[in-house]
Amino acid sequence: MTKLIFMGTPDFSATVLQGLLDSQAYEILAVVTQPDRQVGRKKEMKQTPVKKLAQAYGLTCYQPEKLSGSQEMAELMALGADGIVTAAFGQFLPEKLLNAVDFSINVHASLLPKYRGGAPIHYALINGDKEVGVTIMEMVKQMDAGDMVAKASIPIQEEDNVGTLFDKLAVVGRDLLLHSLPAYIAGELQPIAQNEEEVTFAPNISPEEEVLDWHKTARELFNQVRGMYPWPVAHTFLAGNRFKIQQLVEVDSQGQPGQIIEKTKKRLVVATGHGAVSLLRVQPAGKPQMAIGDFLNGLGRDLQVGDYFGK
Structure with a gap:
């Protein structure tokens, strides 16, 4: 059984995590998500969807404000995980942590090398794209620049918005990860480098x-x-x-x-x-x-x- 650390924050991430939990091939040693935040006019403290799911399964959950140099990172490195899977986590992973495991991959909601960054679905809609998708990629120090393991796409419908596409792509990402990860771990999937000439960016909306x-x-x-x-x-x-x-x-x-x-x-x-x-x-x-x-x-x-x- 492959031992994993999972990192993610919103509902998109929770859908991917649920897929890994439902599989018999993986053991989730720990979950890392963003800290609880105050939301709304009443400033109520809110847990992330990933934290709620982790707690439902009795998983150890870390919420560092910043991973680099933290006690949480030291504890994660000592777990003996085979790999790290991230999906909309919201933080950069230190190179030291990436080097501590056999593999680290990210479930990114765009058809890379298009739309590197935190708001790929937003920009796909704003720019009038005809399709969106998910790329499973290896993690490197540079944002969303790792070699691509697998891709899948769906058409954008007239009635779609950011919310509907997040829900759809969460399922696409979950299924793509579960389909490609075994072959990737076994060395049967050869990652493909991104074409740097085709790179575009999708920074958070200002x-x-x-x-x-x-x-x-x-x-x-x-x-x-x-x-x-x-x-x-x-x-x-x-x-x-x-x-x-x-x-x-x-x-x-x-x-x-x-x-x-x-x-x-x-x-x-x-x-x-x-x-x-x-x-x-x-x-x-x-x-x-x-x-x-x-x-x-x-x-x-x-x-x-x-x-x-x-x-």
Whole structure:
């Protein structure tokens, strides 16, 4: 039985870990995840999905703020693991730790060498890609630059957003790992080097990138909104206040960018640089997320055709 240390944080990682736990081929010696964080307005302490799963199975769980030079890393190196598997862990692994095991591989949610970094699914949607995927790769000191062990892809559907694709790719990554890992360990899979000329990056979304530019096309704004839902959520401004938009659709209409060109009790259409969009789910400043009809029948009653977003 192959002895593993697993490192991961969100639901994506928990799905991969569950696959390893369900297999009879692996023993999970320890789990490493990010520290508990305060979330929401009430600042409630929240455990990561990986920690919750580890606790359910009685696994030893480490949560170092930083692995390098930590007591936790020393303890991990003393476990005698054969290998390390990571999936959306959120930290770089020190070279000393990588050298302490026979192998270390990462389940990365992109078709490498495209989209190295922490937000590959976001950028795939924002850029209007037709497909997304998972790459199993060897871990090296440089971010997401290791040789590729296996790949699998799925098409992006019109209704997809970051949340739906994370769920889908978690299953793809789990299955790809379970299929390829035995052959990799046995030396039957020869990893392939990434083509450095094809490398692109997907860094974490910055606050500036969350802001909608109404001069973009309707399609670009559609992709931006779904490429930031359910996190971090794209926003514009209305009467000087931040106004989040969780969902919209393209419509065949024209007007001045950012201008409201149609308003009914259940429909609000805003012009873009080319085409228009109909808002479906929104969140005014200081309020919960709501359907556009609820907004228009309440806080948005005074909006008029001719008013502008983005100001």
